[in-house]
Amino acid sequence: MRTLINARGTYTIISGSRALDCVAAAMVEATNHYVHLDELMTRVGERLAGLTGAEWGYVSSGAAAALAEVTAASIAGADPEQMARLPDTTGMRNEVIMQAAHRNTYDHAIRMTGARIVEVETVEELEAAFNDKTALVAVTGDQAHRGKIPVQAMIDAARRHGIPCLVDAAAERPDVPNRYLEMGADAVTYSGGKCLRGPQASGLVLGRKDLLWAAFLNAAPHHGLGRPMKAGKEEIMGLLAAVEAWVRGRDHDAEWQCWEGYLARIRTAVEDLPSVETAIEQPGISNVAPTLTIRWNPEALQCTPQQIHQELLDGEPSITVHVLKDGLRIMPYMMEEGDDAIIAARLRELMGKPHVLPAPSVLEPARADVSGEWAVDVRYVFGCSAYTAALTQEGNTLRGELRTPFTVSPIEGTISGSAVTWGAVLGYESSRTRYAFTGEVTDGVMRGVVTLGEYGTADWVARPAKAAADA
Template structure:
């Protein structure tokens, strides 16, 4: 999933808001500037490298680029004062007109929209209840139901309101879980929802019979008008503003039943209490409205045609390398609405893997972000490229750099060495995070040749661990999956000397750390 997905929308007019060579933009948009070219300014002036984004609307890659009309709306809004409750009311009515929903609200991202919506289902816009959140002592509504297929990292926005999560998997379980204390049912929009016996229509019918509203998280989806989720029976639906809509990255929208959306605004900043930190300024609010205004005007078919033409150009250019095959796949469904180009080759014949290409492009100049590709053939390796976030000229740059690396591959990683150490045993860990230290972790490992299996005990849970040994270098990986409503990955790498291992820890989005392990007697 592309950072909650990349969805349909134009990437036709804007470049990074940095110094660089101007590139003509179609449709009269602001000229883009090529990443990595021209005099340094903006991000580069403080030592941050801009990039060409062929990966998608990942939040960590700063989402999408705002439309020119959005930037203009933000600039106009920044020049005058308004009363924010009056602004929210006017924007809510206009969003309702544009989207054909009951009412609308701008939030500080889709996750914040989920939190405000949950608070609305708990406290109903009652200020006396609002100021007590997230302490639900004495509240009637204290639980949120989430089908197993919808458990994910973003549900933290719901439990942050104080709600207890109740997981269900069947119709019977859903009916049994619906009680007077049920505040809402949450659905994470994705293809497997519609394939489940607990699809949106079924959930809505059962929940509504018990008087319980349904909230859909459609952050990565295209904005359908009329709204497909509301038509299927949902009461509320949340979208990201900084993905397909190309509004402010720090904004989102909540659409649906007017009483619940208005209550969600009560449970939002500028009002004090639980949600004061989720502030939306007048600038983001008007920028988000401008993005929705543009959504109904944009020529989405023309945007798709442009994206596909860029992928065809890359495919044509890389096909000059013998042994390379390409395939363009058009999207299905509402999420991740972007065509994708897969470039495959025999890794042994060309002497390079897709992951090595991805890593080299990320470290190169210009900096390019693409994905490694998967293949059913283990001999095949490759990369995949999504054009949604590309700018004019980027496709040629990516193709040129790919051809260079395929014809003159970077050095391959050293092959594993026979193990010279035994990592078996129980290990007490000290982890030094970017901020903070923990001594609560423990590894219990067994080694068979170069293969490691075992368990990794963390602060609260244990999880399976796997790994390998190369010479005296030890690698151990564990993962805490989204079925629990959160996700943590650990990759420990270190050198074993005697009864001590020390090295680096990669935790993905939680940055790097160092670790030391001591073998227990």
């Protein structure tokens, strides 16, 4: 198993952050003792309150788990009968008000409780959305700039109507005093495995004690909807150690200077190469660290950002960075001492040697007409799905729609010779995936591979709908 040099950030898919030594030590110590988890969370909640200035705090198994647990508490409270019924919310408050601009893939954690998200875009729509079914107002902190309604206005509206307000601040800094609690939010969630550098499978929740204790009752070790979302004594004590370090131990100014030093070394290594332009960019409220962007003219440097990105990944050691359309971005957040020298040398080496640039894409005249309706069968690693693709073809251009049992999605693509490439976006509400189909037309049948983003690939075959029905 290869390890990575992480110059990309605290993404869960690349294992987030490296836990602080004090965190690892706390987890090891915790595993040597037996405790009652209700009593442990009571004591840890008190300590978190003392450290952060919040009324109370608790430890979840992650920021997304906390979204589900706080939502469940807002719907069912601490009533065991109602908790046992989730995600069936019949007879309960189950509406969560959220700005459309704040929707994201993580609000699936809210929906999984049985909640129905009510989207609003204006202050007037916000006010009109409250009713006797409203359970929660949800805010995504780092999406505030996208919405028309300020975060403070969302919180104020929730308070006027006596409804809890939850802020998802997963990748933000849990600084003291807490900006969202000072605004009047009832609960704020943070990832434990990002800037805190606590256990990767942990989350920090701060806010009102009654709401947070109800959220904990909806989670493990109790037997509500959140029972699968277990934070053990090791994660609980590890995260407490991380918060202690954040508030009382870490030198945040020194960390920033260290990150700037890493970027300066990498910048110096490449900035004299032909056409290269570099810039240090300052962060927003999430993933708070400076970044270095490196842009260049592929013709002048004889390499593309995509080629360099792939060679960094494929090298030894493997290095992961952000790839942009016209360059690379280096994020020093989770870099370790010495990583900057390795990255600088590797970038200099790869960008300093000529590559064979990809040939411009030229479409061949189509050797088939795929206009019409097609029965599309997709076979996943487990399970299969049947769709209908209605295609129109004009020269090399394909358009149409993909019909599933749940939705209809536009199709755009091309045909070059007998090679087809087309795609559609499927999913539900804000949880959406692009299905990228590639394949060949042979004897009136299309077949190939569909790429599913983070979900891997699947095989597909399409036959004319009438022929498939007759068969």
